Amino acid sequence: MIIEGKQKIWADYQKDIPDDHYFYVRSCIRQAFWPGSEVTFLDITRNKLGKDFYENPYHTTCGGIAYHSDTIPQETAMTIIARQFALMKESGYENYVCSCITSFGCYTETLETWHEYPELEAKIRQYLWDSCKKEFAKPKYLAHASDLIYKFRFDIAKQMKFPLVNVKTGKPLKCVEHIGCHYSKMFPSKGFGGAEYPHVLVGMIEAWGGEVIDYPERRHCCGFGFRQYFVQANRGYSESNTYKKFESMEPYEPDLIITNCPGCPYFLDRWQYVIAEQTGKTYGKNGYGIPALTYEEVAGLVMGYDPWDLGLQMHQVAIEPLLEKMGIPYDPKKKYQGVNGKDLGQPMCPSCIKSV
Amino acid sequence: MKENILIIGGGAAGMEAATQLKKLGLTPIIIEKSDALGGHIAQWDRLFPAFHPAKDVVAPMLESVKGIDVLLNTEVNDIQCDADGFKAVLTNGKTIDAKAVVLATGFDLFKAERKQEYGYGIYNNVITSLELEKFFRTGKDERINNPKKIGFVHCVGARDVKVGNTYCSKVCCTTALKQACEMKEVFPNAEVYTFYMDLRMFGPGYEDLYLKTQRDFDVKCIRGRVCEVSENMDGRLVIKAEDTLFGKPLKMTLDLLVLMCSMEKNKSIDKIQQQLGVANNSDGFMQNRDMYLGMNGTAKDGVFVAGTCTAPKSLPDTIAEARSVAVEVFNYINNK
Numbered sequence: 001m002i003i004e005g006k007q008k009i010w011a012d013y014q015k016d017i018p019d020d021h022y023f024y025v026r027s028c029i030r031q032a033f034w035p036g037s038e039v040t041f042l043d044i045t046r047n048k049l050g051k052d053f054y055e056n057p058y059h060t061t062c063g064g065i066a067y068h069s070d071t072i073p074q075e076t077a078m079t080i081i082a083r084q085f086a087l088m089k090e091s092g093y094e095n096y097v098c099s100c101i102t103s104f105g106c107y108t109e110t111l112e113t114w115h116e117y118p119e120l121e122a123k124i125r126q127y128l129w130d131s132c133k134k135e136f137a138k139p140k141y142l143a144h145a146s147d148l149i150y151k152f153r154f155d156i157a158k159q160m161k162f163p164l165v166n167v168k169t170g171k172p173l174k175c176v177e178h179i180g181c182h183y184s185k186m187f188p189s190k191g192f193g194g195a196e197y198p199h200v201l202v203g204m205i206e207a208w209g210g211e212v213i214d215y216p217e218r219r220h221c222c223g224f225g226f227r228q229y230f231v232q233a234n235r236g237y238s239e240s241n242t243y244k245k246f247e248s249m250e251p252y253e254p255d256l257i258i259t260n261c262p263g264c265p266y267f268l269d270r271w272q273y274v275i276a277e278q279t280g281k282t283y284g285k286n287g288y289g290i291p292a293l294t295y296e297e298v299a300g301l302v303m304g305y306d307p308w309d310l311g312l313q314m315h316q317v318a319i320e321p322l323l324e325k326m327g328i329p330y331d332p333k334k335k336y337q338g339v340n341g342k343d344l345g346q347p348m349c350p351s352c353i354k355s356v
Numbered sequence: 357m358k359e360n361i362l363i364i365g366g367g368a369a370g371m372e373a374a375t376q377l378k379k380l381g382l383t384p385i386i387i388e389k390s391d392a393l394g395g396h397i398a399q400w401d402r403l404f405p406a407f408h409p410a411k412d413v414v415a416p417m418l419e420s421v422k423g424i425d426v427l428l429n430t431e432v433n434d435i436q437c438d439a440d441g442f443k444a445v446l447t448n449g450k451t452i453d454a455k456a457v458v459l460a461t462g463f464d465l466f467k468a469e470r471k472q473e474y475g476y477g478i479y480n481n482v483i484t485s486l487e488l489e490k491f492f493r494t495g496k497d498e499r500i501n502n503p504k505k506i507g508f509v510h511c512v513g514a515r516d517v518k519v520g521n522t523y524c525s526k527v528c529c530t531t532a533l534k535q536a537c538e539m540k541e542v543f544p545n546a547e548v549y550t551f552y553m554d555l556r557m558f559g560p561g562y563e564d565l566y567l568k569t570q571r572d573f574d575v576k577c578i579r580g581r582v583c584e585v586s587e588n589m590d591g592r593l594v595i596k597a598e599d600t601l602f603g604k605p606l607k608m609t610l611d612l613l614v615l616m617c618s619m620e621k622n623k624s625i626d627k628i629q630q631q632l633g634v635a636n637n638s639d640g641f642m643q644n645r646d647m648y649l650g651m652n653g654t655a656k657d658g659v660f661v662a663g664t665c666t667a668p669k670s671l672p673d674t675i676a677e678a679r680s681v682a683v684e685v686f687n688y689i690n691n692k
Contacts, residue, residue, distance in 0.1 A: 001478065001479065001480070001587060001591075002477060002478055002479070002480060004477075005469070005476075005477035005478040006478055008469075008477070009472060009478075194472065195472070196472040196473050197472070197478070214586070214587065215586075215588075216586040216587070216588050216594040217586075218586060219584060219586070251589055252589065
């Protein structure tokens with residue numbers, strides 16, 4: 001590996017985005033999968049870094065899942081996006097940041113398409129007016145939320161309490177970074193680091209003390225791939241993609257996986273349980289799996305957030321071995337307690353992968 | 357009065373054009389930006405299709421330009437045209453008056469790192485066809501360490517919309533097969549694979565080379581493009597490709613991957629080209645007057661082109677064009 005070669009690419013693929021005053025839109029599925037991630041993003045940016053990130057309660061899905069599943073036409077998806085942009089305009093913002101990678105891909109694709117085909121933009125403008133009586137303005141800057149955490153990674157490092165270091169050995173944790181396909185594979189110039197060697201998560205890992213693993217199936221899809229999973233008959237294909245990644249990363253003995261997409265941590269997390277049930281094989285040490293976390297969860301952990309406030313009990317793969325490696329204190333009794341100590345109920349224990 | 361002919365470029369086209377112009381009684385002057393004549397071909401070890409030593413072609417060309425004015429490490433800084441001809445100001449401060457100009461500026465090799473998915477400049481064991489040729493000449497390259505499995509990727513930077521080059525680079529297919537055979541000569545136990553889109557064996561002896569590559573050297577030719585290269589724990593390369601004849605994706609672990617880099621327009625001449633009023637064609641190379649009867653002419657009277665400055669070409673084609681440009685220039689001077 002010639003690191004200078006990567007550094008040159010990283011330098012070539014930088015993008016200019018402001019560090020403040022954003023209109024923030026959530027993901028439709030992340031809130032269900034990883035309920036602590038978005039709230040942590042807002043808490044870090046607003047309260048820890050003192051930035052202005054505004055949410056409008058009337059924003060909706062971007063339509064990306066339906067669009068990529070071929071259940072709605074592109075014009076419909078674009079009109080939904082145009083409505084989101086209209087809300088941004090009405091709220092007095094020019095910078096747009098989204099939580100979801102698929103949304104980021106859809107927004108980028110839409111803006112690029114409108115750039116190439118202005119007549120289509122005019123048509124969507126009319127559709128939005130006819131359906132909602134709204135007018136939109138295109139964002140001055142479009143960013144994915146991971147772009148902002150990347151931009152603030154050194155500010156976060158200044159407030160870091162638990163770096164990505166094994167407290168017992170003093171060595172950096174070995175981190176797999178997995179980028180959502182729609183981040184930069186369609187438009188390489190729109191992602192930090194481009195499409196082949198993205199830097200957005202690598203930059204966070206390095207700033208927070210970890211070591212990045214580059215393994216042969218690094219670029220491979222997590223296994224979500226929309227139709228691979230949504231079409232029930234294809235789910236074996238979804239799982240086989242995930243299996244391929246784990247078999248490839250296993251020799252490097254990763255301590256954790258960091259992702260920036262709604263689907264990737266879900267499939268990298270849940271399929272570990274299924275693979276264990278089917279084959280008896282687990283990829284972490286001592287019968288555990290490899291935790292697959294969102295970048296907000298990792299940012300929260302290094303900044304000292306309580307793991308259960310971050311929602312890490314929602315992961316299939318037990319997080320406790322990672323917490324112990326990082327020296328993060330946690331109360332096992334509170335793992336399944338919700339807000340105000342409400343009992344969330346304890347999931348059934350799988351037979352082949354350790355859950356506690 | 358001497359009839360100076362300014363030849364920009366001291367590669368195969370420039371040298372051959374100068375030789376022929378001198379024979380025709382004109383006074384060629386070669387301007388070469390590097391410190392030696394010979395161009396790309398001087399960096400080559402052997403030539404396709406018959407493994408002819410490149411030096412056996414380059415040496416007589418060098419011999420034949422003896423006595424011709426050659427200015428090395430020199431470029432044209434500025435060029436103006438009037439009724440008497442051309443006035444070129446060189447980077448060494450000298451001025452040359454010439455009756456005609458021959459652009460023989462050759463090509464640039466496609467920068468392999470632009471195809472990021474192939475990992476050139478990232479993974480140690482990814483090299484270019486030029487670097488392999490240097491290994492054949494010198495026997496030295498620390499990356500080539502008794503490889504057991506070797507891959508060649510055709511069309512790197514050619515026939516590729518993504519990099520903006522939709523043209524065929526013409527010589528890479530045959531070069532890949534030649535180099536594949538040579539690797540088998542050096543490493544007889546190695547498995548050698550080439551990944552191609554189409555094998556364009558258009559010249560005399562090329563098809564024979566293709567058959568020989570498979571029959572005598574047991575090189576496996578796979579129709580399909582490599583889409584991704586990565587590195588495993590041992591530092592070996594893991595490639596993904598598609599075998600389009602089988603209709604299946606494939607994954608393979610290699611010790612060495614050679615990228616067959618295409619030809620691109622030599623951009624260092626852009627300013628002078630613009631001053632001379634010579635446009636580019638749709639592939640980004642120089643536009644000649646027409647592709648049938650005016651292949652050495654340009655839109656500008658007195659400005660001629662030869663060799664790979666107008667399109668990718670093989671060495672025989674380049675030499676043939678260099679000889680024809682000499683006749684064109686001769687006729688132009690005599691008809692003035």
